[in-house]
Amino acid sequence: MTEAKRSGRRSGCPIATTLEIVGDRWTLVILRDMLTGKTRFSQFLDSPEKITTNILTDRLALMEREGLVRKIPYQLRPQRFEYSLTDKGEALFPVVQEMCRWANRFMGDTWRPPESFMARRSA
Amino acid sequence: MTEAKRSGRRSGCPIATTLEIVGDRWTLVILRDMLTGKTRFSQFLDSPEKITTNILTDRLALMEREGLVRKIPYQLRPQRFEYSLTDKGEALFPVVQEMCRWANRFMGDTWRPPESFMARRSA
DNA sequence: GTAGTGACTTGCAAGTTGCAAGTCACAAGA
DNA sequence: TCTTGTGACTTGCAACTTGCAAGTCACTAC
Numbered sequence: 001m002t003e004a005k006r007s008g009r010r011s012g013c014p015i016a017t018t019l020e021i022v023g024d025r026w027t028l029v030i031l032r033d034m035l036t037g038k039t040r041f042s043q044f045l046d047s048p049e050k051i052t053t054n055i056l057t058d059r060l061a062l063m064e065r066e067g068l069v070r071k072i073p074y075q076l077r078p079q080r081f082e083y084s085l086t087d088k089g090e091a092l093f094p095v096v097q098e099m100c101r102w103a104n105r106f107m108g109d110t111w112r113p114p115e116s117f118m119a120r121r122s123a
Numbered sequence: 124m125t126e127a128k129r130s131g132r133r134s135g136c137p138i139a140t141t142l143e144i145v146g147d148r149w150t151l152v153i154l155r156d157m158l159t160g161k162t163r164f165s166q167f168l169d170s171p172e173k174i175t176t177n178i179l180t181d182r183l184a185l186m187e188r189e190g191l192v193r194k195i196p197y198q199l200r201p202q203r204f205e206y207s208l209t210d211k212g213e214a215l216f217p218v219v220q221e222m223c224r225w226a227n228r229f230m231g232d233t234w235r236p237p238e239s240f241m242a243r244r245s246a
Numbered sequence: 247g248t249a250g251t252g253a254c255t256t257g258c259a260a261g262t263t264g265c266a267a268g269t270c271a272c273a274a275g276a
Numbered sequence: 277t278c279t280t281g282t283g284a285c286t287t288g289c290a291a292c293t294t295g296c297a298a299g300t301c302a303c304t305a306c
Contacts, residue, residue, distance in 0.1 A: 007232065011171035014226030014233040015155050015219050025146040025263095032138050041284055048134035052264055057285060067229075078271040080283070088229045095225060096138050098217040103137030106190075106211045109127055110137040148294095164253055175295055180254060201302040203253070 018095075021066050026051055026059050028096055031085070034069065035093060036117075039082035063089065093120065141218075144189050149174055149182050151219055154208070157192065158216060159240075162205035186212065216243065 010016050022028050029051070033044050044056055051059075060083055063069045068089035071081040097118065103110045127135035132143060145151050152174070156167050167179055183206055186192045191212035194204040220241065226233045 010173070012232060012234045013152075013155070013171065014223040014230070014236065016152050016172050017226045017230050017233050018222040019148050019151060023146070023148040023151070025142050028142060028146070029136075029139050032136070042282090045284095048136065049139050050133070052266090053285065054265095054287085055263065058262095075272095077273085078284080091225055091229060094221040095218060098221050099141040100137040102214055102218060103140045106214060107137070107140050109130065109135060110140050111135045113137065165251090168253095175297090176254065177256085177296095178294065181293090198303095200304090201253080 021062070021068075022092065022095075024059075026055055027063065028092070028099070030056070030059055030063065031068070031089065031092055032096055034083065034085050034089070035096070039084060040074075041081075068092070144185070144191075145215065145218075147182075149178055150186065151215070151222070153179070153182055153186065154191070154212065154215055155219055157206065157208050157212070158219070162207060163197075164204075191215070 005011070009020060022031075029047070029049055030044055033047055038044055038047075041056065041060075044051060044060075045053065060069065060071075063083075064071055066088075067086055069083045069085055071083055073079055074082045097120070100113050100118065104112065127133075127140075133139050145154075152170070152172055153167055156170055161167055161170075164179065164183075167174060167183075168176065183192065183194075186206075187194055189211075190209055192206045192208055194206060196202055197205045220243070223236050223241065227235065
């Protein structure tokens with residue numbers, strides 16, 4: 001029984017480990033939205049991919065649990081939250097940047113990200 | 124109706140587009156195995172993450188359909204195939220490289236990839 | 247004939263996703 | 277007071293996906 005297996009992971013491989021957290025169709029889409037300034041539940045719902053509320057709720061909770069985002073109250077009655085990326089979350093930026101690069105090169109009809117997005121550097 | 128939506132995609136965003144293809148827990152694990160030299164069905168089954176045969180079959184078919192891998196017969200009776208990465212598949216290397224970097228930095232107990240892996244450059 | 251090998255395929259239970267409606271805790275307005 | 281609106285979820289359910297485990301197929305070797 002390896003250390004990685006003891007903590008519930010499939011293996012100690014860093015790729016597989018990353019995919020345990022963000023290896024689904026939605027988590028990095030939400031990360032994109034945060035990277036581009038969205039903070040609130042309704043803003044994420046507005047994205048063109050049309051995520052559903054139950055998936056969004058589930059993923060935000062996962063991202064909080066894994067330390068990718070912070071929940072910050074922006075009003076108290078009723079209590080409402082904004083979500084912002086931690087350093088750990090922001091550090092996934094190069095992953096999505098490389099995904100942008102790949103799709104722009106190999107997949108037809110993808111949007112061009114702003115120059116600022118591709119020029120940005122991560123911590 | 125945008126061009127992207129007509130082709131069945133959630134949106135034209137390159138990140139979302141990439142995730143339509145590799146946004147699951149297994150596809151990039153298989154890509155890792157191919158990047159490190161594995162070519163045959165039984166070799167992928169041997170990986171520490173213990174993928175199941177039905178998922179492996181499904182993902183290999185998807186990767187072939189999307190042009191990430193080529194199926195090459197290595198024997199004719201019975202017909203058996205090896206799988207190798209196309210340029211399109213290989214070009215996902217920086218994505219998994221950045222995942223390695225991220226997990227090694229933020230997740231405890233992950234393996235260190237070989238220096239050669241992190242030093243490698245993609246086309 | 248039997249046994250072994252490699253590459254799948256199949257049956258099934260559990261889990262996940264997407265759709266759509268509903269609920270909750272407020273605030274604002276009549 | 278009541279009604280309406282807002283934003284953030286929650287819920288019910290059908291369809292789909294995943295993981296487990298066994299089975300099947302097309303060979304070869306003995």
